[in-house]
Amino acid sequence: MENQNRVMWLVMAVGTALVVLGVIFSVLIGSIEIPIGTIWEAISGFDSENSMHLLVVKMRLPRAVGGILVGMALAVAGAVMQGITGNPLADSGILGISAGATLALSLIIGFFPSIPYTSSLIIAFVGASVSAGVVYMISQTADSAGLILSGACLSGLLTALSQAFALSKGTTQSLAFWTLGSLGAIDASKLYIAFPVIIVSVLGAIRLSRQISAVSMGEEVAIGLGVKVNQTKQWAILLVVLLSGTAVALAGMISFVGLMVPHVCRRLVGSSYKRIIPCSAVLGAVLMVYSDIGAKCLTAPAELPVGAVIAMIGAPMFLYVGRGAGA
16 A cells, blocks of 8 residues: 555656646647747746747647646546446546537537637536436446447437537537547637636545545445445536536547546556546646647647547557456
8 A cells, every 4th residue: 555655656746747848848849849948938028029929828838738637637537437437448538428518519609609618618517417417327227338338329429419410500610629629729718717627626536536436346335434325426427527528628529538547547556546536637637748749740730639649549448448347
């Protein structure tokens, strides 16, 4: 136990250093190269008439910070879902929660194309909540394989409905952002709203981690340890909705982060969610920041959707973990 705690702090320290380094590279790299000294100049003495300063402060830096938040949100949401369902394949993208948020956003964009970001965030929460409710009901009756198959079917159905509606309304270009996943549209005004939601939700998940660990060992064990199972699951689902809904509203539908990161953390720090959740937050940020750098570089000067880069890593891991889980 003590050794695993040391590993946890080491993982978080190294991960934090990698995030800081990744943010610097993310700001430097793009269709226009920025000298490293310009970053500090833009932050310490911002000049609104300097195009390089504007590029750093208005576009590159918010994008990098947004990547940190989205990675944290998706990874922690995946860890929480895996804990309460007892399923190592659980992920907000794979189980259809992100697709529910995307469908809700596509509907509102079709009817109200100029809707403010705050309203779109609420709509994303509503869509994620409905999908999360369906997943929760399925998890009460289905086994591990049944939950994943049902979630995949739900995700496919909701994505198809989103695309059909977008075609009928002529909003396919707007919907492409949500379905492919990208950090390119993140700006400071969105971060002001999303930052407190994600940080508070991550802290809430860490606070709930002891109960989640107990539930992951089985409901009978959790009850024997004095954990209120239904109440824990309800709070956990609320946190998943807040995290995944905000992530979708920031970056669109990105799958596999919540599958990969907690799985890696479990290998590094053991099975306790008191260690898995904080480690997932840090490593999720690492994965997203460096995946976004890859999205910029792999086909430069053109840019790949970050969701596609993560899927290239996540799909093989899904097959690997699925084989081990017997899915």
